Amino acid sequence: MKQGTPTMIGLRRREFLAGTALLLFSATTVKAATIAGRLPWAPNAGNPPPPIKLGPWEFFNGEEGRAMEALVDCIIPPDPETPGGKDAGCAVFIDRQLAGPYGRQEGLYVRPPFQAGLKNQGHQSANGPAQDYRDGLAAFDRACKQHSGGKPFAELSGDDRIALLKAVEKGELKLDGVDGKAFFTQLVKDAQMGFFADPIYGGNRDMVAWKMIGYPGARYNYLDWVNRHNERFPLPPVGMTGNAQWTRS
DSSP states (O other), rough: OOOTTOOOSSHHHHHHHHHHHHHHHHHHOOOOHHHHHHOSSSOSSHHHHHHHHSOOOOOSSEEEEEHHHHHHHHOOOOOSSSSSTTTTTTTHHHHHHHSSHHTTTTTTTTSSSSOOGGGGOOOOOOOOOOHHHHHHHHHHHHHHHHHHHTOOOOOOOOSHHHHHHHHHHHHSSOBBBHHHHHHHHHHHHHHHHHSSSOOOGSSGGGGGHHHHTOOSSSSOGGGGGOOTTOOOSSSBBBBBBSSSSSOOO
C-alpha cells in the first residue's frame, strides 16, 4: 500500500457509514418516490380506525340504548364544568365497539372447550362482549322492574338509580343467569374508556374529558414541556383527526 493512501482504519466511522448508504442507494433502480408511495407515511394509514358516524344505535335497541345512557350518566355524573357519560358519548362509544370487531371477538380464539378461568387469564366465556351485554342488560332490566314497580332503569330517579347499582355492585341484587358484579365491573371499565378515548371512536365528545384533565391529545410531541411540571398546557387538545371537534362524518 502506498504511503498516504487512506486505510479503513483511517476513515472516520460516520464517513464510512454515509458512504455505504450512498453506495447502497446508488446501486438500486428503485426511486425514492416509488418507495414512499408504498409505505404508510400518513398516521394510521396502514390500519386506520374507522370514524364513528352519528345516527341511530348500531348494536343496542331503543330500550337498551336508553338504559345505557342512564347507566353511563350514573357512572360518570355531570357537573357544572363537564358533561356526564351520556352527553360525553360513552353509550355511543360502547354501542359502536359492540357492533364492531370487539363485539365480534375478531382475532380471539372462540372454539370450545370453555372452562372457568382465573382473573389473570382474561375472558374465558363462550359468549363474546356483544352477547354478554345483551344478556346483562336484559337481566338488569328484569331485576330493575321487579324492584321498582315495573319501571325501567331510565325512568327511575337519580337516588333510586344509584341505590340499584350499588346493590348490583355489592352482589346484593342478583341478576338472573348473569354475574351481576362482573357485568357492572365491565360496564364501568367500558364507560371510562369511552370517556377518555379519542373522539374518533364515539366517546369523549368535543374532547371534554381531555380538557377536564388538561391532556394535550395526539400532538406530534411535547419536547418543550417535558420538564415543565405542574404547568397547564396552554393549547387545546388535538385528536387523531387533527382537530378538537367530535367526528361528524
